[in-house]
Amino acid sequence: MPREGQMTQPTTTPEGLLSRRVLLAAAATLGLSACAGEPISPGQTTPSGSAAPSPADTQPAETSTPSAETPAETDTPSPTPTRASDPSWDADSRYVLVNKRNPLEPANYEPDDLRVLDLRGVYETPQMMRAEAAEACEDLFAAAAAEGLALAVSTAYRGFEHQRSLYETRYAERGQQATDESTARPGYSEHQTGLAVDLASIENPECQLGQCFGETPEGMWVAEHAHEFGFIIRYPDGAEAQEITGYFYEPWHLRYLGVETATEVVQAGVTLEEYWEQPPAPDYEHDYATDPHLHS
Secondary structure, three states, X not given: OOOOOOOOOXXXXXXXXXXXXXXXXXXXXXXXXOOOOOOOOOOOXXXXXXXXXXXXXXXXXXXXXXXXXXXXXXXXXXXXOOOOOXXXXXXXXXXXXXXXXXXXXXXXOOOOOEEEOOOOEOOOOOOEEEHHHHHHHHHHHXXXXXXXXXXXXXXXXXXXXXXXXXXXXXXXXXXXXHHHHHOXXXXXXXXXXXXXXXXXXXXXXXXXXXXXXXXXXXXXXHHHHHHHHOEEEEEOOOHHHHHHHOOOOEEEEEEEOOHHHHHHHHXXXXXXXXXXXXXXXXXXXXXXXXXXXXXX
């Protein structure tokens, strides 16, 4: 045993060696070598003089996820309004435009599908219309009768020679200006198309071919319901309308166009020329005696 006062050398036991090895291994795992000194805290200066990176510096840079670009708003053009029909210069078309500036071609045109109307007439002479228009007119009369209204046909189809006789008789009596204001020249008449009809009130015969027809129960019903059967009042009331159509107000004169077109014209409250965006036709281009369409 060592004597009292004698220094005793520490004895290294196997357990002590093992503990030291464990510590060294742990230090190596933590990256702490003997020459590294104390671990460097973030922000401290390294021996080379540079600052140690902070945890934020060592994180991968954030990348932004590209988002889909929102397309720039553009003004969507409004669709061009369409109408049920356009004017035609084909005499066989239900949309043929006939007025003082648009005569029929040929001037002596005659429809090939005329038939007699199965309706009461003012005159004994049978009245005819083109087949489609005739059926629509008969339906109109039936609907009016169901309301207790009695209509009659004054005149419907008039051929070229009939119209010429009528015009020249009035021309001889009244002169050209007065005749042109109320009577179409041959070749310029809607009656010649087979698509027009003049109506009368049986209960009010004094209003036949008179503007007072529009004030009769029959005339008021026709004004309200004719479009439901494909007809319009071709020459509406008003000075402006007269300047466009070339004729005074004729509440008795109906023109067949088909339900869709007739309804649009009535809802728009315009003349047929305006609906089809055609120029006004207030008068003829030539005197009757020199009209090249009639005397070529």
